[in-house]
Amino acid sequence: MDIKTYIDEIPDFPKPGIVFKDFSPLLRSPKAWSYVISKFSEIAKELNPDVVVGIESRGFIVGSSLATASGLGFVPVRKPGKLPGTVFGVEYELEYGLDRLEVSKNAFQENQRVLLVDDLLATGGTANATINLMKNCNVEIVGIAFIIELTALNGRKNINTKVPIKSIVSYS
Numbered sequence: 001m002d003i004k005t006y007i008d009e010i011p012d013f014p015k016p017g018i019v020f021k022d023f024s025p026l027l028r029s030p031k032a033w034s035y036v037i038s039k040f041s042e043i044a045k046e047l048n049p050d051v052v053v054g055i056e057s058r059g060f061i062v063g064s065s066l067a068t069a070s071g072l073g074f075v076p077v078r079k080p081g082k083l084p085g086t087v088f089g090v091e092y093e094l095e096y097g098l099d100r101l102e103v104s105k106n107a108f109q110e111n112q113r114v115l116l117v118d119d120l121l122a123t124g125g126t127a128n129a130t131i132n133l134m135k136n137c138n139v140e141i142v143g144i145a146f147i148i149e150l151t152a153l154n155g156r157k158n159i160n161t162k163v164p165i166k167s168i169v170s171y172s
Contacts, residue, residue, distance in 0.1 A: 003169050006032045007148065021148050021171065023119055027061065039168050040066045040117065040145055047143040047164065049115035051075055051108065055130050056082075056101065058119035062147060066117060075107045075114075077130055088136040092129035101129050103137065114139045121146040121167060124155035131161055 006029055010020040026032045044052070044066060051073040054063025060076055067074035080089065080100045087102040108114070116130055127144055134141055141163050149156065149167035156165050 001032065001035045003032055003036060003147075004171075007169070021120060021150070023058070023147055026147070033065070036062075036147060036168060037065050037069050041069050043143065043145050043166050044070045044072065044115055047115055048113060049142050050112040051114055051139075053077055053103075053114050053116045053130070053134070055116065055118040055126055059117050062119055063117045066115075072115075075103065077101050077103050077133060088133060090129050090133040090136075092125060092132070094125060099129075101126070101133050103133055108137050108139050110138050112139045113142045115142055116144040117146070118144075119147050121149040121155040121165070122153045124153075124158035127155070127159050131159070 003026060006026040008022040008025055010022055012018065013020040026036055040062065049072060052063045052067040053075045054060040055077050056079050064074050080102055083102055083104050086105045088105055089100055089102040091098050091100045114134060116127065121127065131141060141161060143164040143166065146167045147169065149170040151170050151172050159165060
């Protein structure tokens with residue numbers, strides 16, 4: 001299946017010069033979304049995680065669907081102030097300032113195997129921040145998976161990990 005036919009390109013969003021890749025049409029097609037989740041399920045089967053971690057916010061859609069399809073747990077990584085209780089947090093730089101990601105301190109059992117998922121790999125900054133966040137959680141990251149990879153931005157090369165990095169579709 002050519003899932004690119006289910007990905008809209010929105011020019012000048014969120015700012016001029018950027019062509020946003022919107023995967024919302026995938027969600028509107030049960031056949032296309034099932035295909036994407038089956039591809040993610042193959043990745044999960046290969047990497048054998050205990051839990052799926054979805055990165056705010058589109059990673060929640062991918063991650064919870066994958067976790068359900070694969071019989072795994074799901075943990076959200078959120079923006080600040082969105083999780084109750086005690087959290088681990090990490091700040092990271094964006095091209096326009098600082099941001100922060102958080103995860104509940106009690107989200108994992110010790111030494112769980114974690115698969116990180118998100119919708120899009122661009123520069124790798126958010127993935128790196130999530131990797132750094134997971135270091136506080138005493139878990140083992142077994143892989144990272146994305147629906148879309150923007151290869152021209154070299155995000156894969158910028159991610160500081162030796163685990164497999166997978167994407168379903170790429171744009172140059």
